[in-house]
Amino acid sequence: xxxxxxxxxxxxxxxxxxxxxxxxxxxxxxxxxxxxxxxxxxxxxxxxxxxxxxxxxxxxxxxxxxxxxxxxxxxxxxxxxxxxxxxxxxxxxxxxxxxxxxxxxxxxxxxxxxxxxxxxxxxxxxxxxxxxxxxxxxxxxxxx
Amino acid sequence: xxxxxxxxxxxxxxxxxxxxxxxxxxxxxxxxxxxxxxxxxxxxxxxxxxxxxxxxxxxxxxxxxxxxxxxxxxxxxxxxxxxxxxxxxxxxxxxxxxxxxxxxxxxxxxxxxxxxxxxxxxxxxxxxxxxxxxxxxxxxxxxx
Numbered sequence: 001x002x003x004x005x006x007x008x009x010x011x012x013x014x015x016x017x018x019x020x021x022x023x024x025x026x027x028x029x030x031x032x033x034x035x036x037x038x039x040x041x042x043x044x045x046x047x048x049x050x051x052x053x054x055x056x057x058x059x060x061x062x063x064x065x066x067x068x069x070x071x072x073x074x075x076x077x078x079x080x081x082x083x084x085x086x087x088x089x090x091x092x093x094x095x096x097x098x099x100x101x102x103x104x105x106x107x108x109x110x111x112x113x114x115x116x117x118x119x120x121x122x123x124x125x126x127x128x129x130x131x132x133x134x135x136x137x138x139x140x141x142x143x144x
Numbered sequence: 145x146x147x148x149x150x151x152x153x154x155x156x157x158x159x160x161x162x163x164x165x166x167x168x169x170x171x172x173x174x175x176x177x178x179x180x181x182x183x184x185x186x187x188x189x190x191x192x193x194x195x196x197x198x199x200x201x202x203x204x205x206x207x208x209x210x211x212x213x214x215x216x217x218x219x220x221x222x223x224x225x226x227x228x229x230x231x232x233x234x235x236x237x238x239x240x241x242x243x244x245x246x247x248x249x250x251x252x253x254x255x256x257x258x259x260x261x262x263x264x265x266x267x268x269x270x271x272x273x274x275x276x277x278x279x280x281x282x283x284x285x286x287x288x
Contacts, residue, residue: 019198022202023202026203032203032204033203033204033207034196034199034205036199036207036208036209037209038211041213043210044194045189045215050188051159051180054163055159058167059170059177059178060176060177062180063177063179063227064180064187065222065227066183066221067183068185068221069219069221070218070221071187072216075212077213078209082214086205086216094199
């Protein structure tokens, strides 16, 4: 599993880059994961009044088993490392956010100051070089 | 991990029983899980246009890491057995649906014919006996 983090200010275009990378990797046959940090808890991942929404308040874990998708809600604030344990069957995981996290290569989108970044993306013209880095890391067998 | 299945026709009250059981178990300090079968894929577990909804089509797994909840979408049609692997840290798991599944005790809600059922629930007055069965199974150490 190769991990690449995309960091940057709010609305800097991290998700658009993530979409591009994940799509390009999938096209090439890689099994891909995506982890998004939602530090303010704004994400809405269940429908109000659904069966799972009714029962979930009393569980540690709740799952919905649909024909093509398994959805799991785990009532814990996980670290990135803990979250990545669920992705061990992926070739590459694109992580959006978690800019304070150490240990994984980081691409900076926009103007965020970041000394550690391996690449900085200013516009869509920079996307292919990020993909190239990812592909060469995957070929090189770098793993986390 | 003790597993109890609730089976019955659509709208027979399975979720209301699940809610009761999970709440009562949680009150008593048990760590509880809930698995709901969604055989027709009607469940909505992401918000249209969200970042995860945009990237998810190209991934095997996508996660949203919020302060108190970790949500995972896994693009596979899992069996109940595969789904339950995610619940190994729970004391008890209430499973709603999967009536064809073999191997776990089943409570029938309403009129569904089911020879295998250990209990049948016709109204709310029957709820405490289901809870009692669960508590004695948990005390007895029955595990799956």
